[in-house]
Amino acid sequence: MRLRFLTASLAVAGLIGACGGDDAGPAPARAPSSDLPASMQAVLSRRCWDCHGETLRFDALAHLVTRRDLLTKPAGRGGVAAPWPEAATRAQLALHLMRFAEDPMPPAPRELASDDERATWKAWVDAGCPGAADAGPDDVGCDPFDTPVVCTSGATWQLSDPLPEMNPGRNCVGCHSVSGGPPLVVGGTVYPTAHEPDDCRGADGAPGVTVEVTDAAGTLYALPVNRVGNFWLKTSDATGFTPPFSARVRSASGVREMTTQQKDGDCNACHSKLGDNTDKAQTKKAPGRVVLP
Numbered sequence: 001m002r003l004r005f006l007t008a009s010l011a012v013a014g015l016i017g018a019c020g021g022d023d024a025g026p027a028p029a030r031a032p033s034s035d036l037p038a039s040m041q042a043v044l045s046r047r048c049w050d051c052h053g054e055t056l057r058f059d060a061l062a063h064l065v066t067r068r069d070l071l072t073k074p075a076g077r078g079g080v081a082a083p084w085p086e087a088a089t090r091a092q093l094a095l096h097l098m099r100f101a102e103d104p105m106p107p108a109p110r111e112l113a114s115d116d117e118r119a120t121w122k123a124w125v126d127a128g129c130p131g132a133a134d135a136g137p138d139d140v141g142c143d144p145f146d147t148p149v150v151c152t153s154g155a156t157w158q159l160s161d162p163l164p165e166m167n168p169g170r171n172c173v174g175c176h177s178v179s180g181g182p183p184l185v186v187g188g189t190v191y192p193t194a195h196e197p198d199d200c201r202g203a204d205g206a207p208g209v210t211v212e213v214t215d216a217a218g219t220l221y222a223l224p225v226n227r228v229g230n231f232w233l234k235t236s237d238a239t240g241f242t243p244p245f246s247a248r249v250r251s252a253s254g255v256r257e258m259t260t261q262q263k264d265g266d267c268n269a270c271h272s273k274l275g276d277n278t279d280k281a282q283t284k285k286a287p288g289r290v291v292l293p
């Protein structure tokens with residue numbers, strides 16, 4: 001606890017020091033390995049990586065190192081006087097924040113990014129947020145949901161697979177209720193990209209991926225994600241579960257959070273291959289699969 005406090009005050013000293021330019025200023029950020037074009041890395045390393053690099057300076061901070069980090073939906077800001085503008089990705093939010101009068105990024109007392117630096121960033125977004133020059137043609141597009149239908153793992157569920165790895169992508173809760181599977185309140189699959197077919201194995205959750213579901217009573221259920229992306233909550237383990245709930249996916253690179261609340265725990269029913277949720281009386285379509293941050 002004491003150590004944590006010390007680190008926090010050092011970070012604040014670093015902020016102030018950056019203005020005075022004395023020894024208390026931030027240590028030069030080690031250039032992290034990034035798949036972004038050199039022009040973007042130059043802006044990030046000069047203005048952002050002190051705080052948003054491989055080593056984060058504040059508890060609540062996001063890494064802004066890889067293309068995926070920038071294309072993740074912002075976590076949002078709760079309970080602060082100046083709420084940030086809505087933006088689909090951190091890359092787009094950053095464009096606003098670099099010129100956000102009330103509370104810009106980098107934060108005061110640091111110097112704002114220059115017009116040239118902001119123009120570099122904007123040109124990158126306008127070009128479709130491409131990866132570094134040697135990246136493949138798939139690494140273009142600012143919208144993480146604007147991707148082709150693909151089974152990223154290249155592997156399909158087999159009948160001989162262990163039960164918890166069954167039917168990735170299909171409607172877990174619905175099938176269990178009619179087929180004699182143990183009753184579930186929540187079930188679904190996390191995928192690396194937005195449009196993956198049924199029975200395609202999803203994202204490997206081993207490196208600490210969790211799906212957090214918070215019910216109307218405020219109880220948080222942190223569900224582990226297995227090696228084919230499946231997660232579930234059995235009714236017998238959540239007898240007091242009260243819809244509606246909110247949901248988010250958390251991994252080392254960030255958080256993806258559903259802004260609306262839902263009553264139906266059958267995540268894949270809405271988050272289907274195309275996100276068309278045809279079998280649900282829901283006007284607002286899900287954007288596609290539940291995807292990794």
Ligand code: HEC
Pocket residue numbers: 015043044047048049050051052057058060061062064073074075076077080090091093094097098105106107110113
């Ligand atoms: C001195 C430290 C510091 C620097 C330098 C800095 N930031 Fe931040 N940034 C923060 C903090 C702290 C937050 C969280 C603030 C909050 O939630 O109120 C944040 C949050 C953000 C977020 C929101 C992330 C999310 O998922 O909600 C974006 C985007 C962002 N910063 C972009 C940038 C960019 C781009 C730069 C460089 C041009 C930059 N920041 C430089 C400290 C910094």
Ligand code: HEC
Pocket residue numbers: 163164166167168169170171172173175176179180181182187188189230231232
């Ligand atoms: C086609 C219908 C069907 C679908 C789709 C389906 N299940 Fe099942 N599931 C079953 C049945 C039936 C069983 C019980 C099988 C048995 O006991 O031999 C079962 C068993 C399980 C078990 C083992 C439970 C235990 O501990 O005994 C888990 C975990 C599970 N399913 C998770 C899921 C998840 C997660 C999904 C969605 C990604 C899913 N299932 C989709 C029918 C289905």
Ligand code: HEC
Pocket residue numbers: 073186187188211213247248249256257258259260261262264265266267268269270271277280282284285286287290291
């Ligand atoms: C009735 C349909 C429906 C169900 C069921 C549903 N969702 Fe969603 N989900 C949506 C819609 C619509 C959006 C887009 C708007 C929003 O963010 O609320 C969304 C967005 C999301 C996002 C944010 C995607 C992004 O933009 O990054 C996540 C994460 C998510 N849902 C997870 C889940 C999980 C986990 C479950 C199951 C516990 C679930 N959803 C169940 C409809 C649904």
